Amino acid sequence: MNPRRQILVVTFSCFFTWTQDGLAADPERKIDFGREIRPILNENCVECHGGVQQAADLSFIHREAALSVIEPGAPDDSYLMERVRSKDESEVMPPPEHGPPLSEDQIAVLERWIEQGAEWRQPWAYERPVAPAIPQNADDQWSNNPIDRFVLARLQEESIKPAAKASPEQWLRRVWLDLTGLPPGPEDHDAFLRDVAARGDLAYQRVVNQLLASPAFGERWASVWLDQIRYADSRGLGLDGRREIWKYRDWVIDAINQDMPFDEFTIKQIAGDLLPDSTIGDLVATAANRLTQTNEEGGTDDEEFRVNAVLDRVSTVWQTWQGITFGCVQCHSHPYDPIQHEEFYQFAAFFNNTADCDLSEDLPLLRMPVDPNDEPRASRLDEQIRSLEESTWRRESKALQDDFAGWRPIDELSAEANKATKIDVEQRGDRTEFFTTDTLSSGTQITLTANLPEGLQSLSALRLTIAPRNVESALRDSEWGFVLSHVHAELVEGNNEPQTLRFSRVIGDEPHPFKDPDQSLNAKSSEGFAAYSRIHYPRQAVFVLESPLRVREGSKLILRLENRVTLLGAFPLVARRGSLDATDQPGIGELLANEGLQRDRERLEQLRSERRAIPSSLTPVTRERPDHLTRPTHVFIRGLFLTKDKQVQPAVPAAFPPLSEKLPPNRLALARWLVSESNPLTARVLVNRVWARVFGVGIVATEEDFGTSGELPSHPALLDYLATRFQGIQDWSLKSLIKSIVLSSTYRQDAVIRPDLHERDPQNRLLARGPRFRMPAEMVRDNALAVSGLLSTKMHGRPVHPPIPDGIWKPFQGGDKWVTPGPESGDRYRRSIYTYTKRSIPYPMFAAFDAPSREFCTPRRLRSNTPIQALMTLNDTTFVECSRALADRMAQSGQDLEAQIRYGFLAVACRRPSETEVGSLMKLYRTCISEGASPGDGMDAIATVLLNLDEITSK
């Protein structure tokens, strides 16, 4: 990346130009680091002495590093000054080949700054917002609320008058679309005009309250959130198979409709699973982390794509909540922002211990009831099941302990493997271990022949330890794991017939395993004791005999381990190393026979079957791995997961306020940190996002970058006012925030572009008019469905499949069908948010209108204007059906053509047409009829025009 050019943009984009006057005039003036010094450093120094390049180990990103050449208080002792003042070409900084020397003014400012103590300040966005004073203006007749006072103050600086008020109907359509994504109907139009006439401004408040309470509000604003959190109904990459995760989308819609405070909304999504007494809703919220891509392509390394998912979670959190581009820190320190390479991995450590690992079956899954009415019962059952699993395992797992069970290692062992798998044994410590070498065949059977430990009188249980092939390196670079699909054991005494051992139980080493260890005893199942699908640590399971078996001296144990599972068509999950212990102690049998435990196990089975009876959608969620199986996190050298550097612990970057010391440093602490009072960015980023959706451009235009390379805010005080208020008195309420914005006079301005102002401010950054811009894809489609009367208002549920052009749906995986319901089904005309979102085949209408395909967090959408869009709204099946329906609606609406046209126009544009507009449409109708079209086709032509109006595509 090229910092120089970026910085140029930044300096151009300063809304507040700063002239270096006053230095001479006011020798006491305090130098402002952010406005005067950082730009000099960024423009002239950081390309070589920054986060990426640190020539001569010098960086001007952090004060500490810069102090090697700066002596606070003593410019003449500062090496920096010596170099920038130098007239010698080989000495002067920046070097002539990199750029011109600093100007006299710049040198003077630097000097003064060092003299004043070389005070260093964080970039503006890294400092907590402070509630600003609200500008006061005695003559202000215009402002409706404090937002307006900030806007007006800025306009007055530029000697610009705000625009006139929008007509009530213009405002009505705008606010309907902004709040619900749907247009007002003719009845809403008429009712509002009557109400305005009767009650004035109160009518505006009433509409806003009504729209905020409408379920459509959640559907509109959920779609904004789903762009950030990269929601899709498919897995991405390799096969892009279907992923069932729509319950999360419904959760978002409901949370927004319930006006769940944004802090709570945040905590549940990032760490709902770690909340004390988490409910089923808290868990489904954590699906947010699972929206990363997985790769199911044959022969792909699950660990590689698990790591990718973890890193994407890191980037998404920074992008979505902090408005900071964090991705580049994966490979090197941030080029401009004070974030170090190592800090990326410290942050990644928060996410590195979740149980998911790029499995094609998307484990871990939550059984989310399809019918929300079942949720309380399911939630209760889940809680009981989970705590019983925990407590029974805690009691049973004593069997694994050496001192409890009296385990004795088996040190005489031989091993054989079938197929192409090669196996050997070696002595390690007090035992013999088998280990595989080289090729591993799918379906490998390993046969172990062991001499039981000397003096063993009977056999009550076996303990099987399965370890990585390379125990030392696996902790850092995990290996493919194993699944013991079936374990068969025999005892051979002398020349007697082998005697098959009968096991009653298998006790594994974790409370909630992906695979049930007991299934190792079921010859028909391929499940069983497993490290699924990666192994970092040696793993253990106890195989308990139904009843202790007397053994004679010299008996041989023959154990057959069947490894039947192969992942991704390439990776046989085979035990690669292992050893055995035996015991003759009765303790385990007694432990399992405990009445309380028995009762709990029965109860567990009963609860599970009760839970299974509740029809559910299996939703991927976030779960933490148990402490004893924690994955360590390392710095990746140059961002590559195969080359690991030092190990790190979870932490937030030092440039930010610290995590709470009262909490263990985990995901939950991180989530709370994001929404803590001291976090400088979360509230700003959120209010800016809402502002941008409403006004078309954010107060910080680079919504994705609040860092030093992003643009400065157009109205910094307004941003901080909104942020502090949102965090404070509004208590993170999205509805309160939006309400204050749409009831402002700023929002209520007419959208007409005054020619003189368009020249000065084409993007309307100064807010001297009301917003008017092309609607997002979903709104374009939903609007057409609504005005034509086709829209189904049914909420929630599985993704739907509206008409799609022929030849588009050719998924790589044939099983993923797109079945479009007929015109009689409401599901053909559902709101766009319910459309099946497949990453590799975006719905063509959405793709044409700039909707992202949701591979990654998309902070903001572009707005393009293309012929493909025109073809879409003219000819695409959905729009053709809308046009037909609108034509019918018009035909039934009035006695004569003119009345019908007037009705249609009002329905579509939320205003009455002008005479010329009516005239043009009447003329079109007559032209069509004169060319032989039927009255229905003539009306359809009119409807097509209406649905394609620029006014309709714009909000």
Place this chain on the structure above:
Amino acid sequence: MTREKLYQQLNRESLAATTRRHFLRDSALGLGAIWVAAENAAAANFSPQHLATNPLSPLAPPLPAKVNRVIYLHMVGAPSQLELFDYKPDLNALDGQDCPASFLEGKRFAFINGTPKMLGHQYKFARYGDCGAWVSEQLPHLSQVVDELCFIKTVQTDQFNHGPAQLLVHTGATQMGSPSIGSWVTWGLGSENSDLPGFIVLLSGGRLPRVGKALWSAGFLPSVYQGVQCRSQGDPVLNVSNPEGVSRQRRRAVLDTLEQLNRESYQQFGDPETLTRIAQYEMAFRMQTAAPEAMDLSRETTDTLEAYGAEPGRESFANNCLLARRLVEQGVRYVQLFDWGWDTHGSNKGESLHHGFRDKCSQTDRPIAALLRDLRQRGLLEDTLVVWGGEFGRTPMRENRMGATMAYMGRDHSPDAFTIWMAGAGVKPGFTFGETDAVGYTPAVNPVQLRDLHATLLHLLGFDHHELSYSFKGLDQRLTGVKPARVIEEILA
């Protein structure tokens, strides 16, 4: 206002905006800075300035260019360089022996497990043309035009799974979400034909590439630069046909009325986007005739159809080669063909070296040779570049999936060296760059990264790959990514 007048007005506005921008940049007013900031926020380095009416208006490249248009032929699945172009007599000598451990150390494979056997060439090679390049007997037609080709034998990728590897070839990134080469190029240069999309994608039928549209996505560039998939069956461009029962005449009447009403909106609100929208509807109307004409192979002579092996109305690679010629002839900037079925593991008959692979060769050999001859004959090869390749190479070892000897013969994915060839403008004809080791496994000399290939493509089209960048998420994003990339000067004509 007549339509012509409207365009004049639009162009005037767009020019006025440019002048004003210069004025503002030079003025010391704070608001001048705002304007520039708003403009520059999207693009930091080289920023193409398209007409306000047409985001695909043709632009001259910033640097002298040899190439004006590109046809990129991607054999999805990764064809075996060892059965096509990279002849290694030593490999035949090692056939059937255990793979040396040194070949396996530190390597990751998709399917090879443990110790596989070496696998000799499965087809005969001979030298062809004045350049004497080795070509397999499976390519009898291409071997006749080998003097047009410029081979790179040592292309490397760091991906050995199809999805990420295909993305790396076309977008320079291994995850979905970045612009494809065709998007960068049409963003930078626009298109010479305003009635057709500037970036067209043609699929041979069969399977869609696994990451689908991500391979021709505009990523973070405006969506107008995304590849438009055109089809030889059904609507050649999505929604290009009027709904049933709507004549072109009636559509014209609808658009005339729409324009009148939209012009009234413009009068009222003064939003230039409204004028742009009017222009887009006109372009769409022209595309409705231009696209079906361009895609209509029945306009070709029988001789031409035969030379390509094309059959109008079918979905085939041969048809797509002929369409590619028709499209570049009409000024389409970037034509991307995807063929499928080249993933020759040996895991089934279709994906084996002795069956499916032969079929793929015979389906593509004749049309590619015909395309090169045809372009040459029409003088199009003077400023058109044709690129052929896959997403990685294949191992000199026989695949032994799950440790078993497989029923069919095949090779696993091999990212360290594969062959790509180019032909046409700007590259040396009858030339080979790079050489692999004795078994075609890794480069012996002159390794070439995919990002070098991207840098070279951009160079040929008149761009410095450092400069063609777009600011997104706070970074200057570019096709060649963050690692150093170089133009492969050695292959430039």
